[in-house]
Amino acid sequence: EVQLVESGGGLVKPGGSLRLSCAASGFTFSNAWMSWVRQAPGKGLEWVGRIKSKTDGGTTDYAAPVKGRFTISRDDSKNTLYLQMNSLKTEDTAVYYCTTDSDPRSGYHDAFDIWGQGTMVTVSS
Amino acid sequence: SYVLTQPPSVSVAPGKTARITCGGNNIGSKSVHWYQQKPGQAPVLVIYYDSDRPSGIPERFSGSNSGNTATLTISRVEAGDEADYYCQVWDSSSDLVFGGGTKLTVL
Numbered sequence: 464e465v466q467l468v469e470s471g472g473g474l475v476k477p478g479g480s481l482r483l484s485c486a487a488s489g490f491t492f493s494n495a496w497m498s499w500v501r502q503a504p505g506k507g508l509e510w511v512g513r514i515k516s517k518t519d520g521g522t523t524d525y526a527a528p529v530k531g532r533f534t535i536s537r538d539d540s541k542n543t544l545y546l547q548m549n550s551l552k553t554e555d556t557a558v559y560y561c562t563t564d565s566d567p568r569s570g571y572h573d574a575f576d577i578w579g580q581g582t583m584v585t586v587s588s
Numbered sequence: 589s590y591v592l593t594q595p596p597s598v599s600v601a602p603g604k605t606a607r608i609t610c611g612g613n614n615i616g617s618k619s620v621h622w623y624q625q626k627p628g629q630a631p632v633l634v635i636y637y638d639s640d641r642p643s644g645i646p647e648r649f650s651g652s653n654s655g656n657t658a659t660l661t662i663s664r665v666e667a668g669d670e671a672d673y674y675c676q677v678w679d680s681s682s683d684l685v686f687g688g689g690t691k692l693t694v695l
Contacts, residue, residue: 498684500631508623508631508674510684524683560630573678574621574636581630 465489465577467561472582479551479586485544485561485579493517493539496564496572499546501557502581511559513572514544528554551586558583590679592687599693600665608690610658610675618677620658622651625689626671634673635660662692670694 471483485497496519499511512525514535523535534547544561558581564572593611600606610620620638623631633642635651638658648663662669675687 500686507672507689508625508676508686510686513684526683568637571619571678573676573684574619574633575623575631575676576633576636576642578630578632 467577467579469561469579469582472584474585475551476588477553477586480549483546483559483582487542490565492542497544498562500560500562503557553586556586590682590685592675592685594687594690597691599695601695602665604665606662606665606692608660608673610687611656615656615658616654620653621676622660623674624671665694667694
């Protein structure tokens with residue numbers, strides 16, 4: 464069964480740090496470009512960033528609101544994706560989803576057909 | 589930055605057709621994906637590359653994209669279609685962008 468399972472969410476104070484994990488199974492994780500998408504309470508979806516497969520360079524891209532504070536990494540030996548979040552702000556409060564496109568086309572990897580259940584991050588004093 | 593504009597809400601009677609629009613500058617030149625999200629659940633891809641349906645998505649769901657507007661059409665709407673719907677594109681200047689979402693209410 465194709466599955467993504469996030470963990471690591473919780474309550475953290477402003478300025479603090481948190482690391483989220485996303486365990487993948489049922490597909491070839493090492494070939495996948497992986498993304499994080501978040502959703503603030505009562506709000507819409509917001510792309511956070513992605514990491515490409517190592518064969519495609521393994522590089523990362525980030526949305527402007529998190530650039531310089533968040534870091535995405537991967538451990539293909541453990542089929543796990545990570546999101547290191549530093550200098551957290553109250554506006555980072557959201558459900559964080561990991562997601563991927565299992566059938567990329569023509570170099571595009573952004574039709575997300577596999578999603579985790581999400582993990583809640585609350586930034587509050 | 590690239591902006592996708594969706595109506596906040598659309599209402600439709602059961603059995604009728606719902607159309608949810610997604611506006612963006614020359615969006616017809618981009619590939620548009622659509623997601624359905626029910627309360628407390630992760631999003632589900634319902635249309636990708638403008639008009640393709642993933643396996644398991646009913647034929648009642650269809651998509652089109654031209655000019656400055658992409659449209660998700662849901663025919664013979666059912667109560668179970670009530671959800672939030674999001675469009676999404678990749679843009680060379682803004683990277684990955686989601687629309688603000690549309691709440692579909694089945695009357």
